[in-house]
Amino acid sequence: MSANKNKDADRNRRNRSSKINFGDKGKQVLENIDENNSVIKQFREYSLELDNKHDRYEKIVKFNRDITIESKRIIFLLHAIDKDSKRDKILNDAKIRLDNLTKTLFKNIAMELDGQDQYQYLRAYRGGLQEFIEALTFYHYLDSNKLIHWIDFEDSFTYNIESVKQPDDGDDDDVTFVDKSKTINTLLPPSEYILGVVDLTGELMRKCISDLSTGDITSCFKTCNIVRDMYSAFLGIYGMMGKELNKKIYTLKQSLTKMENVCYTIKIRGSEIPKHMLADVVCVTHDDYNDENESYNEFT
Structure with missing residues (x-):
């Protein structure tokens, strides 16, 4: 009997929490909101901007997770060099997978952050970035006994977006095309x-x-x-x-x-x-x- 009472109490509590109760004054304020008011419009824009920022942040977190997992797998592969006679094959496979990370996931991050303040999103992918640096420097150490320079990293994270020609604004009878190609980069x-x-x-x-x-x-x-x-x-x-x-x-x-x-x-x-x-x-x-x-x- 007591168990049923507890279940009913929990159900009532959930129902109350799922509904926002406004007083008479609150309902009146909501009904009288002028959507054309400049202040209301401004806050609607703030809300949309924050939603877009959170969505972009979550996308980058997913990219970061994939980068971290793949980087760890590459490190594990490189450690197998000492146990396998196929040194050149292992190094080549690791190089291909490292280049693939640079050209896909890191490029996706650069595209997401194009036009944004990248330092606001650095925390979302810095863990994967450090793991990738660890994997790439380990590869270069095994391949050439050298430590790759930071500038070389920065250059590899710069991407040229293919030219996209769009019609210039003007009369429909005289259409000219403008080259919209640009360069983007991932913050390092x-x-x-x-x-x-x-x-x-x-x-x-x-x-x-x-x-x-x-x-x-x-x-x-x-x-x-x-x-x-x-x-x-x-x-x-x-x-x-x-x-x-x-x-x-x-x-x-x-x-x-x-x-x-x-x-x-x-x-x-x-x-x-x-x-x-x-x-x-x-x-x-x-x-x-x-x-x-x-x-x-x-x-x-």
């Missing part, structure tokens, strides 16, 4: 590029461990030195971009510590441990490592 702030490159160091740490498992000891030392140089460079801009960069730098320091432990184990104990067991020993060392004196607080 340097700060997002920096954050994406910091994330790259995590993939380099995983590559270092993977190289050890395959017996490529030379690559372990090489990758460790590169990450150490990157860490030193990022310390030069520490504190200039807020807590997000500080947290990533702390994660970078942890990754570098793991890589240095790998190199230390190889250098000191490499001769006494069989190569097929070296990776297992290093992994155990990582699990046992716990620096109690370090925490994120030292970076804040």
Whole structure:
């Protein structure tokens, strides 16, 4: 019996919440609204503008989700290079998929933001942008041992819209056509590029461990030195971009510590441990490592 009463109470509560109750004065105000009033028209325009902004923001969020998923898949594909002899094929497949992201999803974002203040929508796709930068820089590192410059990123996010000829305003008897082609771009702030490159160091740490498992000891030392140089460079801009960069730098320091432990184990104990067991020993060392004196607080 009590259960039925609760159900009836919930139903009545939903019915009340679904109806907006106006007092007599409120109903009178609604009935007497002059739609031709300039103030009312202005607020109608504000409402339409906000609705369009929210719809555009949601579209970009969907693009961002697809970019993030595909970028993660590309990174996973690139890690398979160390386990597969088909290096050129994997690099080529990754390049095609990266170019496809640039020409489709990022171009869609540029078209959505054409004529808009792009900084208002940056938060909607910055996560996917950083993941894409991480994937693309990882590809270039594996392909040419180089770090692609920020300007090259910016150039790849510039698109030329095909010429669309439309009739010029004038008399119908004398129609002239005007070229409506234009250039659009997806916003890429340097700060997002920096954050994406910091994330790259995590993939380099995983590559270092993977190289050890395959017996490529030379690559372990090489990758460790590169990450150490990157860490030193990022310390030069520490504190200039807020807590997000500080947290990533702390994660970078942890990754570098793991890589240095790998190199230390190889250098000191490499001769006494069989190569097929070296990776297992290093992994155990990582699990046992716990620096109690370090925490994120030292970076804040």
